[in-house]
Amino acid sequence: EAGVTQFPSHSVIEKGQTVTLRCDPISGHDNLYWYRRVMGKEIKFLLHFVKESKQDESGMPNNRFLAERTGGTYSTLKVQPAELEDSGVYFCASSQGTLNEQFFGPGTRLTVL
Amino acid sequence: AQKITQTQPGMFVQEKEAVTLDCTYDTSDPSYGLFWYKQPSSGEMIFLIYQGSYDQQNATEGRYSLNFQKARKSANLVISASQLGDSAMYFCAMREAFTGGGNKLTFGTGTQLKVEL
Numbered sequence: 001e002a003g004v005t006q007f008p009s010h011s012v013i014e015k016g017q018t019v020t021l022r023c024d025p026i027s028g029h030d031n032l033y034w035y036r037r038v039m040g041k042e043i044k045f046l047l048h049f050v051k052e053s054k055q056d057e058s059g060m061p062n063n064r065f066l067a068e069r070t071g072g073t074y075s076t077l078k079v080q081p082a083e084l085e086d087s088g089v090y091f092c093a094s095s096q097g098t099l100n101e102q103f104f105g106p107g108t109r110l111t112v113l
Numbered sequence: 114a115q116k117i118t119q120t121q122p123g124m125f126v127q128e129k130e131a132v133t134l135d136c137t138y139d140t141s142d143p144s145y146g147l148f149w150y151k152q153p154s155s156g157e158m159i160f161l162i163y164q165g166s167y168d169q170q171n172a173t174e175g176r177y178s179l180n181f182q183k184a185r186k187s188a189n190l191v192i193s194a195s196q197l198g199d200s201a202m203y204f205c206a207m208r209e210a211f212t213g214g215g216n217k218l219t220f221g222t223g224t225q226l227k228v229e230l
Contacts, residue, residue: 003157033217042117043204045217056217091158101148102218104158 002026004105006092012111018080021108025074025094032075033095033102034067035059038088046090049075082112116140117205119221126195127229133180134190134224136205144210147188148218149179153201161203164188195228202226 005024013019025032034046046065047057051072060067064083069075079086089109093102118137126132138147149161164172164179172179180189192199202225206218 031216035218035220042222043206043218043220045219048216059217089156093158101160101163103160104150106155106157109156 004092004094004103006090006105006108008108009106010109010111012113013082014113015084016081018078019082019110021077021079021090021092021110023075023077023092023105025092026096026103029094029096029103030072031055031095031097031100031102032069033093034075034077035091035093036088037091037107038085043091046077079110082110084112086110087112115221116219117207117221119205119224121224122222123225123227125227125229126192128197129194131191131193132195132226134192134203134205134226136188136190136221138186138188138205138207140186140207140209140212142209142212146208146210147179147181148206148208149177149188149190150204150206151199151201152204152223153198158204162190192226197228197230200226200228 007022030051032049035043037043045059048055049069052069066078089107091107092105095102145166147164151159162172162174162177164181171181176193178191202223204223205221
């Protein structure tokens with residue numbers, strides 16, 4: 001069974017540019033989560049999808065971040081325009097039920113110059 | 114206040130020895146779950162073990178066990194018979210059933226474990 005996959009693994013962009021991160025959850029997992037870890041700090045929750053609906057987006061830092069999950073399958077997280085403080089590792093996780101363990105992807109390392 | 118505190122930024126242990134990684138938590142939620150994840154240098158986050166707040170017994174998974182002391186609000190991870198492959202960053206996390214929305218995980222800052230020969 002394939003795990004959670006994320007693309008790209010690394011992205012280096014300049015301040016003001018746009019970047020789109022993609023996450024493919026484990027097949028059959030309705031719950032999809034985005035987290036990020038800014039350098040030296042703890043991993044923080046961004047948002048949670050149940051199928052295509054946003055269940056909780058309380059962790060989204062500002063309106064430069066837009067997450068979508070069309071058709072309830074893969075999800076994208078777009079940052080537009082990117083700022084220096086957006087640099088970090090963005091993790092995606094999925095789970096079968098909301099109370100089950102979350103399986104994480106390998107993360108996307110985003111560097112904004 | 115920090116919800117999850119991991120006070121050991123780095124730990125060393127000799128191969129085949131046991132090691133305890135500390136985790137304390139803060140919540141007023143009566144129902145919560147505690148998780149440990151391992152992040153090797155390759156970057157992926159690997160789920161290790163789970164303890165529910167109502168579980169009567171400490172969770173165990175192979176060489177991993179969770180020393181759950183509810184009154185002290187601690188959930189320490191014990192790794193027995195350490196192996197070189199255990200060298201990694203270890204994160205403690207909590208899910209709160211009500212106050213935390215029931216789904217999102219709150220993480221500590223992690224403990225970097227290095228297993229030596």
